[in-house]
Amino acid sequence: MTFLKKYLAWGAGALALLIALVVALPGGKARGFDVNGFGSLPILEGGRVKPLDSVARNSLLVIHSRQGFRHEGRMVGPDEWMLDVVFRPQVADQQPIFVIDDLDVLGLIGAKQTKSRNYFSFADLSTHLEEIQKQATTAQPIAPQKRTRFQSAIVNLFDRVYLYYKLRNTLQLAGSPGIGWEIQSLGTADATLRHQDLTQLAHFRILPPPAGAGPDAWQSVGQALSAANAGGGLHPGLVPLAKLNAAYVANDPTTFNQALTEMKGVVATLKPGALGHASNEIAFNRAQPFFVGLSIYFVAFLVLCVSWIWKPELLRPTAYSLLAAGAIVHTLGLAARIILQGRPPVTNLYSSAVFVGWGAVILGLIVERMYRKGFGTAVAAAAGFASLIVAQNLGTEGDTMEMMRAVLDSNFWLATHVVTITIGYSGTFLAGSIAIAYALRKHLVTKVDVETDKVLVDMAYGIICFALFFSFVGTVLGGIWADQSWGRFWGWDPKENGALLIVLWNAIILHARMAGYVRDRGTMVMAIFGNVITALSWFGVNMLGVGLHSYGFMDQAFWALTGFCVSQLILMLICYAPPRFWANNPHSKA
Amino acid sequence: MIKTIASRIWAFFKSFQLTIVLLALLMCLVVLCTLAQVEMGTAGAVNAYMRSFFVWRHVAALPFPLPIFPGGALVGLLLTINLIAKTLDIKLIWPRAGMWLIHAGLVILFAGEFVAGMMQVDTNMSIEVGQTVNYVQSYKDMELAVIDVTDPAWDEVYSVPDTLLAKGGSIAIPGTPITLNVKRYFPNAELATLIPGSAPSLATAGVGVNASVVEIPVVSADNEMNQTSAFVEPVAGGRSYGVWLTSVALGAPQSFTHEGRTYALSMRLRRQYLPYAFTLKQFRHDVYPGTDIPKNFSSLVQVVNPSQKESREVLIYMNQPLRYEGKTFYQASFGKNDTLSILSVVENPGWLLPYVSCVLVSLGLLVHFAIVLRRSLKRRQDQKES
Numbered sequence: 001m002t003f004l005k006k007y008l009a010w011g012a013g014a015l016a017l018l019i020a021l022v023v024a025l026p027g028g029k030a031r032g033f034d035v036n037g038f039g040s041l042p043i044l045e046g047g048r049v050k051p052l053d054s055v056a057r058n059s060l061l062v063i064h065s066r067q068g069f070r071h072e073g074r075m076v077g078p079d080e081w082m083l084d085v086v087f088r089p090q091v092a093d094q095q096p097i098f099v100i101d102d103l104d105v106l107g108l109i110g111a112k113q114t115k116s117r118n119y120f121s122f123a124d125l126s127t128h129l130e131e132i133q134k135q136a137t138t139a140q141p142i143a144p145q146k147r148t149r150f151q152s153a154i155v156n157l158f159d160r161v162y163l164y165y166k167l168r169n170t171l172q173l174a175g176s177p178g179i180g181w182e183i184q185s186l187g188t189a190d191a192t193l194r195h196q197d198l199t200q201l202a203h204f205r206i207l208p209p210p211a212g213a214g215p216d217a218w219q220s221v222g223q224a225l226s227a228a229n230a231g232g233g234l235h236p237g238l239v240p241l242a243k244l245n246a247a248y249v250a251n252d253p254t255t256f257n258q259a260l261t262e263m264k265g266v267v268a269t270l271k272p273g274a275l276g277h278a279s280n281e282i283a284f285n286r287a288q289p290f291f292v293g294l295s296i297y298f299v300a301f302l303v304l305c306v307s308w309i310w311k312p313e314l315l316r317p318t319a320y321s322l323l324a325a326g327a328i329v330h331t332l333g334l335a336a337r338i339i340l341q342g343r344p345p346v347t348n349l350y351s352s353a354v355f356v357g358w359g360a361v362i363l364g365l366i367v368e369r370m371y372r373k374g375f376g377t378a379v380a381a382a383a384g385f386a387s388l389i390v391a392q393n394l395g396t397e398g399d400t401m402e403m404m405r406a407v408l409d410s411n412f413w414l415a416t417h418v419v420t421i422t423i424g425y426s427g428t429f430l431a432g433s434i435a436i437a438y439a440l441r442k443h444l445v446t447k448v449d450v451e452t453d454k455v456l457v458d459m460a461y462g463i464i465c466f467a468l469f470f471s472f473v474g475t476v477l478g479g480i481w482a483d484q485s486w487g488r489f490w491g492w493d494p495k496e497n498g499a500l501l502i503v504l505w506n507a508i509i510l511h512a513r514m515a516g517y518v519r520d521r522g523t524m525v526m527a528i529f530g531n532v533i534t535a536l537s538w539f540g541v542n543m544l545g546v547g548l549h550s551y552g553f554m555d556q557a558f559w560a561l562t563g564f565c566v567s568q569l570i571l572m573l574i575c576y577a578p579p580r581f582w583a584n585n586p587h588s589k590a
Numbered sequence: 591m592i593k594t595i596a597s598r599i600w601a602f603f604k605s606f607q608l609t610i611v612l613l614a615l616l617m618c619l620v621v622l623c624t625l626a627q628v629e630m631g632t633a634g635a636v637n638a639y640m641r642s643f644f645v646w647r648h649v650a651a652l653p654f655p656l657p658i659f660p661g662g663a664l665v666g667l668l669l670t671i672n673l674i675a676k677t678l679d680i681k682l683i684w685p686r687a688g689m690w691l692i693h694a695g696l697v698i699l700f701a702g703e704f705v706a707g708m709m710q711v712d713t714n715m716s717i718e719v720g721q722t723v724n725y726v727q728s729y730k731d732m733e734l735a736v737i738d739v740t741d742p743a744w745d746e747v748y749s750v751p752d753t754l755l756a757k758g759g760s761i762a763i764p765g766t767p768i769t770l771n772v773k774r775y776f777p778n779a780e781l782a783t784l785i786p787g788s789a790p791s792l793a794t795a796g797v798g799v800n801a802s803v804v805e806i807p808v809v810s811a812d813n814e815m816n817q818t819s820a821f822v823e824p825v826a827g828g829r830s831y832g833v834w835l836t837s838v839a840l841g842a843p844q845s846f847t848h849e850g851r852t853y854a855l856s857m858r859l860r861r862q863y864l865p866y867a868f869t870l871k872q873f874r875h876d877v878y879p880g881t882d883i884p885k886n887f888s889s890l891v892q893v894v895n896p897s898q899k900e901s902r903e904v905l906i907y908m909n910q911p912l913r914y915e916g917k918t919f920y921q922a923s924f925g926k927n928d929t930l931s932i933l934s935v936v937e938n939p940g941w942l943l944p945y946v947s948c949v950l951v952s953l954g955l956l957v958h959f960a961i962v963l964r965r966s967l968k969r970r971q972d973q974k975e976s
Contacts, residue, residue: 216880480944488936497623511606
């Protein structure tokens with residue numbers, strides 16, 4: 001029986017991994033067109049070479065807040081959407097992809113708030129473009145943190161519309177007969193002007209560096225046409241691109257797929273390796289390991305909650321194996337990012353959230369192995385889920401593998417300082433989560449169980465020590481990085497101060513406990529406050545907009561952060577409130 | 591009696607209460623200092639909250655400021671005493687080795703910040719491609735330079751710091767026959783062309799005759815600069831050369847001639863001349879392909895130091911500063927269409943202390959947690975056996 005249970009438990013984990021694998025498999029052809037193949041074409045955008053699929057996903061995420069949408073009764077994926085935008089703008093313009101929630105902006109474009117979310121197509125917006133641009137131009141010079149809600153919303157809408165506008169004019173000028181016609185009309189009267197427009201509006205560069213040019217000299221269609229116009233010869237990629245264009249417009253999948261093979265051949269000759277790199281990244285994009293991971297964590301958490309009231313001996317190991325499966329997917333995703341980017345795991349706010357979650361999960365797995373009470377699993381699953389949710393929300397601003405600004409361009413320090421300090425965040429959050437579990441348990445579970453309480457306190461205490469170590473070392477390493485690159489060890493920069501606060505707070509907890517000023521409950525209350533401090537120093541300082549570190553500014557997260565802090569303060573009260581009500585309750589004997 | 595008082599003081603300084611209260615105060619200060627940076631700029635907030643013994647606040651009813659909160663220096667000092675007391679108090683036994691290392695390391699870290707607070711000098715060097723510069727200049731502090739420009743090959747510079755100008759009165763310029771009478775000093779001012787009919791300017795010579803000067807509040811934010819201005823009257827050999835307006839806002843220096851020597855007056859950022867010079871040979875500003883995202887900034891500099899008979903090229907780039915003669919030069923900014931490079935210059939004699947501290951504390955934490963882990967594993971083992 002126990003043997004069977006063990007297999008059932010591990011079977012659940014294996015099943016989760018299998019589902020993750022299925023998600024990663026490429027989808028079928030859309031209307032016979034090899035859209036996946038089109039998405040795997042490498043392009044240059046944002047300073048790095050990536051598959052067109054990444055641009056499609058990130059653009060759709062920015063414009064639509066999701067990576068796909070339903071239109072005319074079927075799902076349109078990012079690659080198919082991109083094909084429509086670049087080759088059939090007249091079709092893409094009708095797809096309602098722009099989300100507008102702000103009432104004032106809705107009023108501006110003369111629409112009413114409806115019950116469902118408000119989706120508009122580019123065609124819907126096209127009559128209001130001038131007004132949107134006018135309003136956005138007045139709002140843009142104002143510093144982001146000083147804009148009103150309307151100003152932020154209108155700038156945001158303008159940026160999204162402009163992104164879309166650039167995309168639809170990247171490969172051909174929208175409304176023109178296409179790339180083939182451009183090649184034929186080289187040297188005609190208006191050609192130069194059109195080439196300039198194409199060059200200026202191009203959002204990405206699709207043509208690999210021609211033979212003899214520098215390794216970064218990718219060209220947009222406009223640049224290649226200009227070069228050809230000036231007598232520099234036709235870029236070998238232009239002809240297959242024109243064929244792709246014509247075939248897609250003519251709804252001819254066979255010719256399209258042939259032209260795609262031809263295009264890939266050109267890329268392979270001009271830029272060997274780019275196709276391989278792009279297809280690795282596209283696999284990563286498809287697998288969405290962090291989304292899959294957070295789903296598995298969620299299920300693991302649910303299973304564990306159920307295990308407290310039903311079949312614990314089966315469900316607790318099941319939850320653990322699910323957590324392990326989630327951790328594997330999470331780890332693979334993290335490893336894939338490191339390999340694709342060629343950077344240590346934490347390079348921006350998004351990846352710090354992914355890494356904090358990973359650290360908490362791994363710590364939780366270890367703690368669960370040591371104590372086997374189910375709390376490690378519960379807390380790790382919850383922390384992993386929560387931090388990946390945060391990461392998903394942070395990742396809606398575009399490419400999460402953006403290039404590092406010059407001052408941060410140091411793999412050594414990113415690998416040491418940033419990773420250590422992020423592990424410190426993980427530890428503080430995990431200790432806080434355990435304290436929350438302790439608080440809730442104290443009030444929800446009627447049975448007095450001194451031993452379990454003790455274990456929870458021990459876990460939290462141990463993790464606080466761990467967090468103090470990493471946050472201190474991380475902070476000091478940060479100081480040394482600052483000394484190495486800016487000539488001063490400590491500049492009281494907001495981010496540095498935030499890190500210092502975490503160190504100080506963990507030190508206070510340890511000293512207060514050591515001196516006997518607080519006991520178990522007090523330690524736990526303080527550990528929950530650690531969550532507030534960590535959240536503030538992690539995200540809060542980015543909202544101040546001062547200092548050398550303020551590279552990750554966010555404007556919408558303010559209320560989320562406030563809500564989180566308030567919730568933690570309430571949990572501290574709950575933790576501090578004695579469970580006397582329950583102790584006197586007759587049920588407590590049960 | 592004395593012994594009991596002494597032992598009570600000792601007990602107070604080594605108590606955990608004091609540690610916790612001080613750490614909590616420090617946390618409050620850090621939060622306040624961070625929030626204040628939005629308005630006051632980093633340097634202003636750090637000086638007000640961290641590098642002072644008290645945080646002062648002006649109350650409208652009182653003419654003098656009140657100390658409203660202990661400042662970083664006081665908290666730091668008490669914390670250091672507390673730390674030292676505690677370090678001395680920790681018994682020198684092996685199970686306490688980690689603790690001892692940690693607290694000794696922290697004492698050094700605090701000492702490092704004290705040294706930085708007291709002795710660190712932040713300046714910068716703006717240098718254009720092809721230009722040779724032999725001085726660093728302050729970010730905020732001003733000076734009034736009296737420059738003997740008679741010899742076209744050699745400038746003799748005498749300078750009066752803004753703190754001295756603020757005191758007013760007569761200032762004799764050593765090495766010259768000139769005495770400056772400070773008529774009026776403005777820490778920050780707005781200059782405009784004098785509207786006909788309004789009160790005449792204090793100045794009787796130079797461009798200041800046609801200027802109106804209005805005093806405005808001093809700014810301290812990082813990206814703002816005070817337009818320090820003053821009306822001064824150079825007197826030499828019993829003769830006045832008129833009242834001149836000098837201001838940072840004025841571009842070209844103004845000059846007068848006394849006994850065949852020409853002196854220029856120039857209000858400018860305070861300079862410190864160096865016994866060596868830097869020539870900027872090349873400045874690079876690389877971006878990632880197809881974007882404006884900066885990839886690298888670097889300055890190729892020729893360092894010429896006659897006293898050391900040294901002349902060599904150095905490449906200063908991001909994360910790779912030049913440490914030279916006690917100063918650290920690092921790439922900070924750029925301008926003028928990538929032909930101007932701005933190097934930040936920091937001089938901190940205690941720069942090594944944090945490194946020592948870091949090693950000690952990390953080692954101490956490792957040792958301590960290893961000891962604790964071993965103890966708890968042993969306890970678990972004992973529990974299992976019993």
